[in-house]
Amino acid sequence: MASGDAYLALEGLSKDYGVGEPAVDRLDLDIGRGEFVALLGPSGCGKTTTLRMVAGLVEPTGGRIRLGGEDLTAKSVHRRNIGMVFQNYALFPHMSVADNVAFGLEMRGVAGSEVKGRVAEALSLVRLSGYEARRPKALSGGQQQRVALARALVIRPDLLLLDEPLSNLDAKLREEMRSEIREIQRRLGITTVFVTHDQTEALALADRIAVMERGRLAQLGTPEAIYETPASPFVARFVGRINSLAADAGDDGGLRIGGQPIPVGETRPAGTRVTVMVRPQHVALGPSGGLAGRVTGLTYVGDIVQVAVAGEGFAVIAERGTADPSWRGLGVGQEVGVGWPASAALVFPESGDGR
Numbered sequence: 001m002a003s004g005d006a007y008l009a010l011e012g013l014s015k016d017y018g019v020g021e022p023a024v025d026r027l028d029l030d031i032g033r034g035e036f037v038a039l040l041g042p043s044g045c046g047k048t049t050t051l052r053m054v055a056g057l058v059e060p061t062g063g064r065i066r067l068g069g070e071d072l073t074a075k076s077v078h079r080r081n082i083g084m085v086f087q088n089y090a091l092f093p094h095m096s097v098a099d100n101v102a103f104g105l106e107m108r109g110v111a112g113s114e115v116k117g118r119v120a121e122a123l124s125l126v127r128l129s130g131y132e133a134r135r136p137k138a139l140s141g142g143q144q145q146r147v148a149l150a151r152a153l154v155i156r157p158d159l160l161l162l163d164e165p166l167s168n169l170d171a172k173l174r175e176e177m178r179s180e181i182r183e184i185q186r187r188l189g190i191t192t193v194f195v196t197h198d199q200t201e202a203l204a205l206a207d208r209i210a211v212m213e214r215g216r217l218a219q220l221g222t223p224e225a226i227y228e229t230p231a232s233p234f235v236a237r238f239v240g241r242i243n244s245l246a247a248d249a250g251d252d253g254g255l256r257i258g259g260q261p262i263p264v265g266e267t268r269p270a271g272t273r274v275t276v277m278v279r280p281q282h283v284a285l286g287p288s289g290g291l292a293g294r295v296t297g298l299t300y301v302g303d304i305v306q307v308a309v310a311g312e313g314f315a316v317i318a319e320r321g322t323a324d325p326s327w328r329g330l331g332v333g334q335e336v337g338v339g340w341p342a343s344a345a346l347v348f349p350e351s352g353d354g355r
């Protein structure tokens, strides 16, 4: 997206807490109006720090933040019209649900006569009408999460920031809540940044995913682009399972493993060492042809079965849906030929980490 179209623009945004490496290091990110972007990355990569800088809770040590063309960088928290749901909800335990939700309105000096109606509207949006008088501790985790969401939405924010809002919920509730959040977000058309370290959640929810690595943007793209054309081995490994294979180029430039040719739609100068990455669902196993290997393990995980195969200079995992009968004939120790469609192979410079 051209930066002229950005609604939220982070420009060289940095935070150095003064210990170790900067937590956020010259981050550039453009988000369109009404867009739902997932900020995805491993623990400690700077997701919370980024969100807190946008909210105005952490002061950047460099760069700027623009929202709707306006420079927010020097604006105080309460003058930014931004709703935020924190990693741990951060509800006030001694206050009722209604008072928790009303808090942000009172901070912003909204007239008392208007508060009640706005709180009722926000609670209805998250399907918690009737819970006004309860204390947070008398609510389930999912309900507390919805109060936190109502509290963020009640101010009718220009931007909604969600920091792993589902991390305290069990798997089933998590799935329910994430589709509810997405539904509310679409209905209100509110520009949203959703932090997660769960790649499935990011793939399922986001219009675009921003993958962060050590304080920097590793890749920004649609879920499909991130999964199918990852920009680096880091992104490829972080989003979905993938096999990494060490290969080199032969005299004709074709790539090989242990001297055997492998299917890859490109060539490299003779002697170049590369890392070839292939998703497990693309790995084909046949009675013959391809790389010679032997089945080393079969792991049944319900909907899929993972078949581990190793041979001269390589080890791969192939995945099959358990509804596909082809894996049933396989057993540990059996010889198989390993291949994949050339179009499924991603070639990167040698990553040197042996994975």
Ligand SMILES: Nc1ncnc2c1ncn2[C@@H]1O[C@H](COP(=O)(O)OP(=O)(O)OP(=O)(O)O)[C@@H](O)[C@H]1O
Residues within 6 Å of the ligand: 017, 019, 022, 023, 041, 042, 043, 044, 045, 046, 047, 048, 049, 050, 197
């Ligand atoms: N107040 C602070 N003072 C010093 N260092 C900090 C502070 N807050 C965070 N950090 C460091 O900054 C880095 C980024 O932290 P941050 O909380 O932004 O990560 P995160 O991506 O949100 O991780 P997680 O997924 O675990 O929540 C980490 O190395 C962390 O230790």
Ligand SMILES: [Mg+2]
Residues within 6 Å of the ligand: 047, 048, 049, 087
């Ligand atoms: Mg965090």
